[in-house]
Amino acid sequence: MSSSSAGAAAAGKPPGGGHGGHGDSDERHSHNPHLAHHFDDIETQNHASRLGMWLFLGTEVLLFAGLFLGYSVYRHLYHETFRFASHTLNLTLGTINTVVLISSSLTVALAHHAVTKGKNRLALGLLGFTILCALAFLVIKGFEYNHKFEEGALPGKWFHFEEMAGMPGANMFFTVYFLATGLHAFHVIVGMAILIWVAKRLARGDFSTDYNLPVELGGLYWHLVDLVWIFLFPLLYLI
Amino acid sequence: MSQSASSALAEVPYRAPVYQEINYLNADSGVMSWLKTLDHKRIGIMYLGSVLVAFLLGGIFAMIVRFELSTPEPTFIGANAYNRMFTLHGMVMIFLFMIPAIPGVFGNFVLPLMLGAKDVAFPRLNLLSLYVYWTGAAIVLFGVITGGADSGWTFYAPYSTTTPMTLFPVLLGVFILGFSSILTGLNFIVTIHTLRAPGITWMKMPLFVWALYATSIIQVLATPVIGLTTLLVGIEKVAGFGLFDPGRGGDPVLMQHMFWFYSHPAVYIMVLPAMGVISEAIATFARKNLFGYKMIAYSSLGIAFVGFFAWGHHMFVSGQSAFDGGAFAVVSMLVGVFTAIKVFNWVGTLYRGSIQVTTPFVYVCGFLFFVVFGGMTGIAVATVSLDVHWHDTYFVVAHFHFIMVGAVIMAFLAALHYWFPKMFGKTYHEGWGMVAASFIVLGFNATFIPQFLLGNAGMPRRYYMYPERFTALNVASTAGSTLLAFGFIIILIYLVYALVNGDVAGDNPWDSKGYEWMTSSPPIKENFEEIPNYEQEPHTYREPGEEVEHVVI
Amino acid sequence: MAENKKHIEEHGDGHEGGHGAGRYILIWAALLVFTITTVVTGRMDLGSANLPLAMVIATIKATLVVLFFMHMWEAEGILKLVFSVSLVFVAVLLLGVFGDILTRSTAALPSAANGTAIYMGADGTGHPSSPEH
Numbered sequence: 001m002s003s004s005s006a007g008a009a010a011a012g013k014p015p016g017g018g019h020g021g022h023g024d025s026d027e028r029h030s031h032n033p034h035l036a037h038h039f040d041d042i043e044t045q046n047h048a049s050r051l052g053m054w055l056f057l058g059t060e061v062l063l064f065a066g067l068f069l070g071y072s073v074y075r076h077l078y079h080e081t082f083r084f085a086s087h088t089l090n091l092t093l094g095t096i097n098t099v100v101l102i103s104s105s106l107t108v109a110l111a112h113h114a115v116t117k118g119k120n121r122l123a124l125g126l127l128g129f130t131i132l133c134a135l136a137f138l139v140i141k142g143f144e145y146n147h148k149f150e151e152g153a154l155p156g157k158w159f160h161f162e163e164m165a166g167m168p169g170a171n172m173f174f175t176v177y178f179l180a181t182g183l184h185a186f187h188v189i190v191g192m193a194i195l196i197w198v199a200k201r202l203a204r205g206d207f208s209t210d211y212n213l214p215v216e217l218g219g220l221y222w223h224l225v226d227l228v229w230i231f232l233f234p235l236l237y238l239i
Numbered sequence: 240m241s242q243s244a245s246s247a248l249a250e251v252p253y254r255a256p257v258y259q260e261i262n263y264l265n266a267d268s269g270v271m272s273w274l275k276t277l278d279h280k281r282i283g284i285m286y287l288g289s290v291l292v293a294f295l296l297g298g299i300f301a302m303i304v305r306f307e308l309s310t311p312e313p314t315f316i317g318a319n320a321y322n323r324m325f326t327l328h329g330m331v332m333i334f335l336f337m338i339p340a341i342p343g344v345f346g347n348f349v350l351p352l353m354l355g356a357k358d359v360a361f362p363r364l365n366l367l368s369l370y371v372y373w374t375g376a377a378i379v380l381f382g383v384i385t386g387g388a389d390s391g392w393t394f395y396a397p398y399s400t401t402t403p404m405t406l407f408p409v410l411l412g413v414f415i416l417g418f419s420s421i422l423t424g425l426n427f428i429v430t431i432h433t434l435r436a437p438g439i440t441w442m443k444m445p446l447f448v449w450a451l452y453a454t455s456i457i458q459v460l461a462t463p464v465i466g467l468t469t470l471l472v473g474i475e476k477v478a479g480f481g482l483f484d485p486g487r488g489g490d491p492v493l494m495q496h497m498f499w500f501y502s503h504p505a506v507y508i509m510v511l512p513a514m515g516v517i518s519e520a521i522a523t524f525a526r527k528n529l530f531g532y533k534m535i536a537y538s539s540l541g542i543a544f545v546g547f548f549a550w551g552h553h554m555f556v557s558g559q560s561a562f563d564g565g566a567f568a569v570v571s572m573l574v575g576v577f578t579a580i581k582v583f584n585w586v587g588t589l590y591r592g593s594i595q596v597t598t599p600f601v602y603v604c605g606f607l608f609f610v611v612f613g614g615m616t617g618i619a620v621a622t623v624s625l626d627v628h629w630h631d632t633y634f635v636v637a638h639f640h641f642i643m644v645g646a647v648i649m650a651f652l653a654a655l656h657y658w659f660p661k662m663f664g665k666t667y668h669e670g671w672g673m674v675a676a677s678f679i680v681l682g683f684n685a686t687f688i689p690q691f692l693l694g695n696a697g698m699p700r701r702y703y704m705y706p707e708r709f710t711a712l713n714v715a716s717t718a719g720s721t722l723l724a725f726g727f728i729i730i731l732i733y734l735v736y737a738l739v740n741g742d743v744a745g746d747n748p749w750d751s752k753g754y755e756w757m758t759s760s761p762p763i764k765e766n767f768e769e770i771p772n773y774e775q776e777p778h779t780y781r782e783p784g785e786e787v788e789h790v791v792i
Numbered sequence: 793m794a795e796n797k798k799h800i801e802e803h804g805d806g807h808e809g810g811h812g813a814g815r816y817i818l819i820w821a822a823l824l825v826f827t828i829t830t831v832v833t834g835r836m837d838l839g840s841a842n843l844p845l846a847m848v849i850a851t852i853k854a855t856l857v858v859l860f861f862m863h864m865w866e867a868e869g870i871l872k873l874v875f876s877v878s879l880v881f882v883a884v885l886l887l888g889v890f891g892d893i894l895t896r897s898t899a900a901l902p903s904a905a906n907g908t909a910i911y912m913g914a915d916g917t918g919h920p921s922s923p924e925h
Contacts, residue, residue: 038357038434047868048360048433054871055425058878059463065882066467066497070482072886073493073893077902087835095831102827102853106820109861113813156481169488169902175480179471216863223862230853234846238834432870460881488902496889547884551892558900563892 034211046213053217057224060187064228067180071235074176078169085164085173086237088153090144094237097140098229104133105226108195108219115212120202123215127199130222134192141185148174155179177236184228191225194218256745258664259759266764277362278764282369283348284662289372290344291731293335296380300328302724305686305717311705321703322389323404329392330409331383334416335376337643338505341512342423342458343372345654346451348662350427352755352762353445353777355436355770360429368422375416382408391701393502396483396494400475410473417466420508424458427451438773442536445754445777446529449536450515453543457504457511461547465501468494492558499550507546510642511539513650514581517606520657521585522778523751524600525592529778531584538577545574555626564623571621578614582607597749598672602653605680609645613638616691631701634694637687645683652679652730659734660748664761665741671733678726685719752779819860826853 032042039045075082111126152160155178159171198218201207207215263280273281303324307314316324347365351358359365382388388409390399399406431452435444472494474480481487483494522529529535551559551567585607594600616638620626629635660666689712694700698709705713747756757771830849838845859865864872893901 036362038351038360038362044433048429050867051432051870051874052361052364052425052429054874055428055459056421058874059421059425059459061875061878061882062460063463063467065885066464066471068882069497069885069889070471070493073490073889074488076890076893077490078488091831091835095827098827099824102820102823105857105861106816109816110813113816155478156475156484156487157479171481172488175482175487179474179480179482220862223857227854227857230857231847231850234830234834234850238830239842239846460878464885485902490902492892492900493889496885496892500885500888547881548888551888558896559892560895560897560900562895563888566891567888 049213049217053220057220060224060228064180064183067176067183068231068235071176071180074169074172075235078167078172081164081167081169082173083239084167085153085170085177086235086239088151088163089177089237090147091237093140093144094233097137098233100133100137100140101226101229104130104137105223107133108222112212112215112219115202115207115215116209118209120205120207123207124199124202127195127202127215131192131195131199134188134195134222137188138185138192141181145178148178180232180236184225184232187225187228191222194221256743256748258743259746259761259763261763262664262759262761263764264663264761275366277358277366279347279351279359279362279365280662280762280764280766282365283344283346285369286339286343286347286372289369289376290336290340293331293376294340297328297332297336298724298727300324300331302720304328305720307703308705308713309717311707311710311713313704318703319389322391322701323387325701326388326391327383330379330388330413332643333392333505333509334413335379337509337647338416338420339372339423340651341516341647341654342427342451342454342508343368345447345516345658346423346427346454346512349658349755350430350448350451351434352661352758352766353448353753354430354434354439355754355767355773356430356434357766359426360434361426364422364426368419368426371415371422372419375412375414375419377412378415379409379412382406382410382412393498394469394472395498396472396475396491397485399472400483407473407477410469410476414466414469414473417462417469420458421462424455424462427455428459431455436770436773439754442533443773443776444536446518446532446535446539447512447515449539450511450518453539454508454511454515456540456543457508457546461501461504461508464497465505468497468501471497492554495554495557495559496550499553500547503550503553504543504546506639506642507542509647511542513606513647514539514578516650516654516657517585517603518581518778519753520599520603520653521588522780523657523749523753524595524597524603525589526595526780527588527592528780529584530587530590531580532776532778534580535584538580541577542574545570545577549574549621552621552626555623556630561623568621568623572618575614575618575621578610582611582614595749597656598667598669598676599653599657601673601676601680602649602656605676605683606646606649606653609641609649609683613641613645616641629694631699632694633690633698633700636700637690637694640687640690645687649679652676655730655734657749658755659737660744661755661760661762663738663741664744664759665737666744666748667737667741668733671729675726675729675733678722678729682719682722682724682726686716686723687719689713689716689719753777815860819856823853823856826856 034045035042036045039048107126108130111123111130114120114123114126148154152158152162153164153174154160154171155175156171159174161170161174164170195218198214201214263278264284266278267276273285276282303316304321307316307321307324347359350356382405385408386405388394388399388402388406389404390402390406394406394410431444431448471480471482475482475484481489483489483491485491518529518535549567549571551563552571555564555568616634620629620635620638656667656672693709693712693716696709696712698705698712744760746758746760748760749756752775754771754773754777758767826849830846833849834842834846836842858875864875
């Protein structure tokens with residue numbers, strides 16, 4: 001029935017556990033070194049990996065949902081204050097960061113595309129650019145945070161922002177701001193680490209036109225980071 | 240004993256049970272082979288050891304609470320210590336036992352066997368989920384030792400954010416445990432989608448698999464929200480961010496919304512796998528096709544989804560609006576419909592079945608009785624006007640213990656006894672099994688029925704001292720809990736004895752038609768010599784129209 | 793087994809790049825256009841239309857990223873279902889809580905929102921102020 005006795009070397013390893021080299025052509029599934037022993041064929045295994053990754057992305061969406069909830073509730077309760085507070089944020093830096101993230105999404109998508117076309121050197125360059133964008137995002141965020149510390153526009157008991165003293169719920173805006181952008185920045189760091197790991201493997205020659213799933217999955221995680229910012233930016237900086 | 244009973248009912252001539260000599264337990268030896276295993280069966284066994292330790296700890300906290308409450312005055316611990324005891328009883332039981340137990344132990348062990356698969360989809364993630372569980376549990380226990388938490392397991396702000404107790408390690412531990420739950424759920428969903436053997440279509444999956452699927456959906460969707468909530472409360476406690484602090488314009492009820500958005504579906508994470516176990520066991524011990532397979536499968540999904548819309552019934556008197564309360568009340572009652580469907584189908588399975596009264600079956604019966612009463616009192620407290628009287632009293636405590644102990648733990652014990660031969664290839668002593676089951680069922684009733692009466696009479700929960708007039712019922716409850724504890728100790732003893740010295744069980748001592756019984760007991764490391772033929776439907780004991788044979792044992 | 797094998801045979805798994813790199817650049821350009829649009833309109837005072845407009849634009853941008861950068865356009869149905877369902881439950885969370893917030897009596901809302909403002913001094917501590925705020 002099934003090739004359950006696959007003599008695949010990579011016993012028990014989910015995809016991504018390849019040991020260098022390029023995978024065999026698709027016809028000889030049972031000799032594909034990336035095929036784990038409990039999967040019948042590489043298509044199913046890849047589908048399983050993608051499904052697992054999307055489920056994980058679903059959990060990330062629900063994680064940020066709580067913060068969007070907090071923002072929505074307090075914005076509803078203190079809408080004048082929130083409106084005023086968002087205008088005190090640095091629009092230029094925020095817009096630059098948005099463009100940086102969107103562009104990094106482009107380059108990581110192009111990187112995967114390049115690997116599927118066998119252009120590994122180009123892919124490595126694109127991945128490197130993506131990682132630089134991530135770094136740039138964090139640096140800019142660092143400048144913004146620093147400015148906030150100077151102004152006193154801080155969460156909770158640390159709040160002493162003269163410009164908004166007396167406004168109902170003023171500290172609440174900055175509590176939500178720091179929590180949301182902080183959690184997001186944490187995910188940028190994690191995403192950067194993932195992309196660096198993928199880039200290292202790419203440089204080592206692990207990926208090919210036949211096997212490039214980790215590049216795709218790493219890219220998916222990075223796109224999620226971008227997605228969250230696409231919503232955070234207008235809510236925090238614009239309206 | 241169980242062997243000759245099942246062999247009398249078997250449709251094949253009796254042959255002596257055979258123990259699978261080389262199996263997953265001894266395939267590789269050494270501690271490291273266990274700690275670095277990718278075998279879902281070994282991971283299930285390690286989960287079993289872990290959750291039993293957690294259960295013991297949670298049980299000790301419970302006994303301390305009950306002994307303290309055996310007199311209306313302070314009995315033997317101080318007030319603050321008492322607060323910590325009930326908090327830790329709740330946290331340890333829920334996060335270290337109830338949530339991971341049935342999926343982590345029996346889901347891990349049995350799911351691939353039921354699907355004709357060689358392992359779960361991501362074996363390394365499976366091992367990681369175990370490590371993450373150990374890490375989270377260790378941090379929670381560290382928190383316990385360094386002072387523990389006194390906020391109740393629900394750690395509502397602003398008390399939790401301002402209490403002098405070191406809540407933070409406990410919250411961090413819970414946060415980490417959440418990841419273990421997510422990884423398990425994710426793994427199971429992908430396994431069920433991609434690793435079903437040829438012949439096992441969605442509508443031919445065993446019902447335990449359907450239950451695990453529904454549970455995993457909840458785990459994946461809901462757990463991140465409690466992760467965020469513990470993070471936010473922890474940050475507020477440590478850094479004074481004030482998100483839920485009324486003095487800074489915050490809304491404490493918002494914290495409750497976020498908390499219960501997970502914690503209500505969490506009870507379905509606990510109960511759905513339990514219901515799956517019951518479906519499996521009841522078909523085997525009634526030797527009858529499961530009545531209404533499709534309805535049971537769909538109702539599992541129904542509970543999973545509708546259970547997400549009901550969280551506000553924990554907040555009827557919190558300051559939440561009456562409108563929202565009413566909406567949540569109606570939806571909460573809707574969930575009861577799905578449970579009722581299952582109960583009717585299970586009873587329909589028993590009707591005109593050929594019943595073998597074994598230890599797992601006794602627990603199944605206990606489950607049925609307790610889930611009905613626990614469920615009905617659930618509908619009762621879901622009624623806003625009634626809950627105004629009962630909220631934060633022992634009525635609610637009794638209600639949820641009826642479900643969590645009466646239903647879920649009965650199911651856990653049923654699973655433990657039902658799959659013990661599958662996991663270890665040995666049988667336990669049925670006589671002692673029955674003795675323990677009697678203690679547990681009787682002890683359970685003696686513990687928790689008085690609590691319904693106490694709550695209705697007005698005794699609040701989480702109170703250290705109480706008025707004299709509640710003494711008799713409290714003493715009765717404590718006495719019952721002692722019986723209950725005694726029952727668990729008996730189980731521990733005879734199961735350990737069976738591990739060491741039990742009779743050989745053979746591949747299928749219950750003569751069950753479940754798919755997991757189509758391989759050796761204990762299974763070999765690769766699960767199957769050859770993937771079986773899955774022509775028959777699961778839980779099928781007779782063809783439609785076939786005559787019922789009533790066998791006298 | 794691979795329920796999706798039929799899908800892959802019919803549609804290709806979309807991961808071999810049946811389209812060129814140009815598609816990505818086009819989407820990126822569109823995203824930039826929408827970004828400029830939201831930046832310009834966001835800081836304008838459109839009253840109560842600000843929030844819905846910003847959210848519509850953000851949703852369009854997010855949709856483009858999900859469909860094309862994340863290959864959702866050509867993905868198997870189960871992946872689409874997983875993502876959609878997670879979004880549905882975000883909506884459930886928001887609806888359930890707003891069902892409460894919008895219908896609570898003002899006395900039960902945080903006091904700063906019901907007219908008795910908490911004066912947040914420059915040092916971050918608060919005390920009730922006169923009700924004019």
